[in-house]
Amino acid sequence: DIQMTQSPASLSASLGETVTIQCQASEDIYSGLAWYQQKPGKSPQLLIYGASSLQDGVPSRFSGSGSGTQYSLKISSMQTEDEGVYFCQQGLKYPLTFGSGTKLEIK
Amino acid sequence: EVQLVESGGGLVQPGRSLKLSCAASGFTFSDYNMAWVRQAPKKGLEWVATISYDGSSTYYRDSVKGRFTISRDNAKSTLYLQMDSLRSEDTATYYCARHLRGWFAYWGQGTLVTVSS
Numbered sequence: 249d250i251q252m253t254q255s256p257a258s259l260s261a262s263l264g265e266t267v268t269i270q271c272q273a274s275e276d277i278y279s280g281l282a283w284y285q286q287k288p289g290k291s292p293q294l295l296i297y298g299a300s301s302l303q304d305g306v307p308s309r310f311s312g313s314g315s316g317t318q319y320s321l322k323i324s325s326m327q328t329e330d331e332g333v334y335f336c337q338q339g340l341k342y343p344l345t346f347g348s349g350t351k352l353e354i355k
Numbered sequence: 356e357v358q359l360v361e362s363g364g365g366l367v368q369p370g371r372s373l374k375l376s377c378a379a380s381g382f383t384f385s386d387y388n389m390a391w392v393r394q395a396p397k398k399g400l401e402w403v404a405t406i407s408y409d410g411s412s413t414y415y416r417d418s419v420k421g422r423f424t425i426s427r428d429n430a431k432s433t434l435y436l437q438m439d440s441l442r443s444e445d446t447a448t449y450y451c452a453r454h455l456r457g458w459f460a461y462w463g464q465g466t467l468v469t470v471s472s
Contacts (some may be wrong), residue, residue: 284400288389291462292400302406303460308363335400339457343416344390 250338254347260355267323269350273335276316280340283312283321285334286349296321297339315340328354357381357461359451364466367441376382377451377463384432385409388454391425391436392462393447401447404436405454418444440468 251274261267268311271281279299284292294303296312309324323330331354336347363375375391391403404425405414415424423436434451448467452459 280457286400291465292459293462294455294458294460297455297458297460337458339401342405342414344405344457346400346402348399350374 249343250341250345252336252338252345252347253348254326254334256350257348258353259349260353261323261326262355263326265326265355267326267330267352269321269334269336269352270283271314271319271321271347273317273338275317276339277338279315280338281312281314281319281337282337283310284335284337285330285332286335287288292335295334323352326354357453359453359461359463361449361451361463361466363421364449364468366469366471368472369442369470372437372439372440373439373441373468375449375451375466376434377435379432379451379453380395380396382453384427385429389425389434390452390454390459391434391450392459394447394449394450394465395444395447398447403449416422438468441468443470446470 253272276326281299295306300312310328311322333349333351335349337340358380360378367373390405406425422440424434448465450465451463453461
């Protein structure tokens, strides 16, 4: 199985700050990576797929990059509504696997 | 608007069975692969099973293989998950999701399954 390791486990950011979350795969996943945001009590929402493609309706302050085994999600200007837990997921091979999540809070 | 509405969750004893349903609307159901993803209380996300658009192919995580069965009725735009021989570690919120290649573009609101005596 492909293991997905996310870092950090949690972080706090000020309004307007740039935030970066990392995700490392245990093998090359050829940009087969997605990022999700989950708010308390809600279902996850797809933000980024194919490592860097923005899902329809997602604000442009979210961006994804990376290749091979190393990927990152960037929020260019932290907003209040960006609080939540962020998960990465590889979509290359079954079993499809998720990172353990990064909890993002406002400082 | 894409809508996925799960139902069928509840409290069940270990070893018993439960069947979840997911009613889809707002898109052509028969065009998309569908999946179940679960989340144990206060834990991360775990893919459970996927079924191809026409039902000809299914995929399962090892821990549910032989116990869970994913199926679909394209005429009714409904996805199912038959869960047999339930264990305490199956306790989770179960989400129905529409695939976008290997990822999940749309999610339902989830249905909670609690396995306990």
